[in-house]
Amino acid sequence: MKRREFIKKTAVGSMAVPLLTHFGSININAASKTTQQEKFDLVAIKGGEPDTMFNRAIQDLGGMGKFVKQNQTVVVKPNIGWDVPPERAANTNPKLVGEIVKQCFDAGAKEVYIFDHTCDEWKRAYKNSGIEKAVEDAGGTMVPGNFERYYQDVTLSRGKRLTASKIHELILESDVFINVPVLKHHGSTQVSLGMKNNMGIIWDRGYWHRSDLHQCIADFATFRKPELTVIDCYNALKRNGPRGVSTADVINMKAQIISQDIVAADAAAAKMLNREPTNIGHIRIAGELKLGEYDLTKLSISRLNL
């Protein structure tokens, strides 16, 4: 792999990202008035299976081909943190992950990689979450995330508390980064969504935990944001998150939220759990840093029911 080249590219990119996205979002809004396909900033969908909902929702963002081009490499980052079965909603729904992998290939992706730096023992989490099988059936490649040697040092020039980090090389090397968290309650950050899911692509989570967790989560978004965030709200962990104790903690929402803007997606998903985005530390900070839009009234949203 052309690791050095990629790191250079992303380092330059990271400096340009805040400017580009800020103005980029305005551009998209401007363009949306003319073209039908690129109309929406965010799609919220209800009432179907995880794969069918994604299939429908992605159309309103312009289709998968808008994000994944011929011969590109894609990294999909679901939440596979825990050694629990899919119905516990502690991990992303395997059906959804499988469908995303399939669509990446349909759009011409050369390679689709999936990993998570899991909390529970990684082999068991990969297997028992059902994600390993779903990915392999769809032709994707599961990559380990629990070994330090996969993680590369990067500096975060705009980070306040998080100024350096070790990031999984797939995030640095892949052309497209798709973040696929599951909608969860969280004991301390209140919600665990897109930005929180990024804790699974870095090595030293302990540093984040002891150095102002919310600030670190937002700081990280200054470095690398996903091209697409898909929040799985099919089964949602309503309490005792992020691991849950039993299926009694789960509600079957049958919903999904997708957006190019990770902050917007997180804000919308927070509302699904009856939380105000501005009350969630990292969403508020990220919004204030102009990393995305947490004020949903400023977005054009496609609301769908199947």
Add this chain to the structure above:
Amino acid sequence: MTLNKFRRLRIVISAAFFVLTSLLFIELSGNYVRTFSDSILFFQFIPSLVSFIHTTSIAATGFIVFMIVALLFGRIYCSSICPLGFTIDLINRAAYKLARIKKPNRLFSYKKPWNKLRYSILIVATLLFAGGLSIGIVLLDPFGNFGRLVTKFARPIFVALNNLAVITLEQFDNFNLTPYASDVFDIQFFIYPLLFLGLLVIISYKRGRFYCNTVCPVGALLGWLSNYSFYKIAVDDNSCIECGLCEKSCKAECINASDKYVDMSRCVSCFNCFDSCNSNSLYFERRYGKKVMSKATETNTSRRNFFASTGLMTLALFRKIRAQNKVLVYTENTIPENRESPISPPGSLSVDHFVTNCTACTLCVSACPTKVLQPSIFEYGIEGLLMPHMNNRAGYCNYECTVCSEVCPNEAILPIELEAKKSTQIGRVEFVKDNCVVFTQKTECGACAEHCPTKAVRMVLDPELNLRVPITDNKICVGCGACEYACPTIPYKAIYIKGNIVHQIAEKPVEEELQMPEETDDFPF
């Protein structure tokens, strides 16, 4: 008679057992040990003996089989089954290869037995064990020692080779091989295995099976039985040409060719002598109450003292080294954890049960997928030397896992059903408020509650701080140590597990009905 075929048969069987037993400790995925540990460990003497004492089941009668065999034919166990015996043979062979001696098995000569030392060790180890101290067995048991040698010296090589293969394949974008975490190198766990291996090499180099015939308690017990074996190896006076080849080939140094005498108590049934004899003069003879020559010698007490004192001195030299990472922004905390008791794994019932039955073979350490099981030094006290304990800095006990209880060869960790394991309380959570990030840094954290499988620690809003702080509930805590492992504070943990000396039953977490929201087509935005 075609007795010389016995040697080849013995080599094939012992090599097979050596490989199969080694694989228990080094097969990395853990599937092999879970599937085959019972059938392979059935034949291992000490594991089978120790578990028989507790279960009295037919599945733990392997040691009885070999005691009966010893009464019939002698110490078949020592050359055919014992993996340490095979290791000694390998050392011996390698030593001769290195010394470029062409006929390696022709250099031994008859030596007097050290019976007083030998049987003293057996008696002391047995008495200690009867009194609840397995330290004698831990230090001398051939299976346990073999296990530690493989875990400490061979397994890391296999992990490294595997990971090298993983890295190589990854260059070609192939992620089909699974990488495995290499154990954290800690010199203190190498001291005893290294010392043992060093001594083993030295004494085996020239004296063959000296360890088996002087130190090993299993060898001593089976040797004592073999004194009365129904069949014994004898020399045919008529055909023997007194060439002495059998004596030179005997790695147990128990054949006196000039007296045509074989000391059955030291014979390890390797059958090299049958193979070496050109006149086919060696044979199995029925022992018709014939008096066996007694060759007792003076015990060398200075040697005995040497063993005892070296052991104690090495122990006294152990020191604990704790690595400490430094972080710049974060303020380090000051209150050390106050651990009163070590934590033994679920299924071990109590520290007492565990320490009396564990032989520190470290099979559970190799098999543990989260690496929470680590060898100890003095955590259990001197009587629990080298025995595995739950080290929550190395990992935490996976809530859904019972692997250690499945593989333990001697019921120190009894088999436990997953549901029973989930409510077995091996320790209780202890929260140190003044070490906690939320209180010292005034920021959110919650790493402990994140990991807790039962929500024995959960986050509750503190109105004063306007932050979520950990609240613990001892009753539903299982002591898995996930909170302690995840706690990011340095250098001391703000939350840790105090071991239960006797394991308890944890209460089930209360499940409240979750209020389901009304079905609606609208979105809350």
